[in-house]
Amino acid sequence: MRKDVLRRCVITTAVLLAMAALPFVTAELRAAGEWNPTKPIQFIAPYAPGGGSDILARSIAKIVESEKFSSQPLIVTNMPGGGTTIGTTSVSQAKGNTHMLLTFISAQVSAPMTVGTAAATYRDLTMISGLALDEQTIAVKKDFPFKTIKDVVEELKKKPNSLVVGGGGMGGEDQMCNRLLEKASGVKFRYVSFNSGGECITALLGGHVDMVWVNPAEFIPQYEAKTIRILGVANEKRMADFPDVPTFRDSGYDVTFKFFRGIAAPPGIPGETVAFYEKMFKQVSDSKAWRDNYLKRYMLTPWYQSSKEFAKSVAQSELVFREILKELGFVK
DSSP states (O other): HHHHHHHHHHHHHHHHHHHHHHHHHHHHHHHHHHHSSSSOEEEEEOTTSHHHHHHHHHHHHHHHHHHHHHEEEOOEEEOOOGGHHHHHHHHHTTTTOTEEEEETHHHHHHHHHHHHHSSSOOSSSSSEEEEEEEOOOOEEEEOOSSSSHHHHHHHHHSSTOOSSSEEESSTHHHHHHHHHHHHTOOOOEEEESSSSSSHHHHHHHTSOEEEEEEEEHHHHHHHHHTTTEEEEEEEEEEOOOOSSSOOOTTTTTTOOOOOOEEEOOOOOOOOOHHHHHHHHHHHHSSSSSIHHHIIITTOEEEEOHHHHHHHHHHHHHHHHHHHHHHHHHHOO
């Protein structure tokens, strides 16, 4: 009898202790499942100011703040150089940093293949989300003597290497597009690289190059001022905002390119942090401000992807880019 009483006392005590601990366990699980930033978030754009990645970062930061999608602001920091590898590698080395983000575009997949093993790849980062697809175009000054891309090709057939085309870092999307055009047309361009689309436009207007590969976000002010015009777009169909601009296919050159814009973070961040940022960027993607002030204004196609979806797309792009870079001599 005495043993039964003692046993019941022990069991009762254990239950009471478990119940007393339950609020603390629940609170701990809730805290782990509902991560929120506790200080400003450093937002790295691995290009100089004025380019497409800089515009992307600043557009997002403004929307996040105005729509209150985060309790903490996104502080944009430009970190150009090395064909995006300086900024990308810096973020890859911030393992576990939950208050750092990185604009991540197609060039950051190809760039590491061109600079050697020291550069970080997408495998050294956490993919957060895909956001938009951009257009690859060739822009020229308004008084450029050749009216069409066919005219340019004919000139280069007569005078090889006589025209200079500017673009982003070596081995990036611009140079890969340029290679596709060379291959389709049978001519060679003299390619010069710059740190951003903004620098490309400056070089074009200054007469330092004859043509530039740029995205719409990088030339809108100059286009509206009628100081530049567009010769072609590397897409399957014409852009709605430029119905008179032919695709390269329209001109007889099979050149198309999938240029994505998305977001990455340092490696080793907790799953609940990834979930927070996924949700934040989904809110950005679904917002009217994003549609009107970014996609529509800079003529991009909406392309939201989750962390897992974006990682898969990036891996697939690497396979495509590797083949082009082999032709350019960057990859064996």
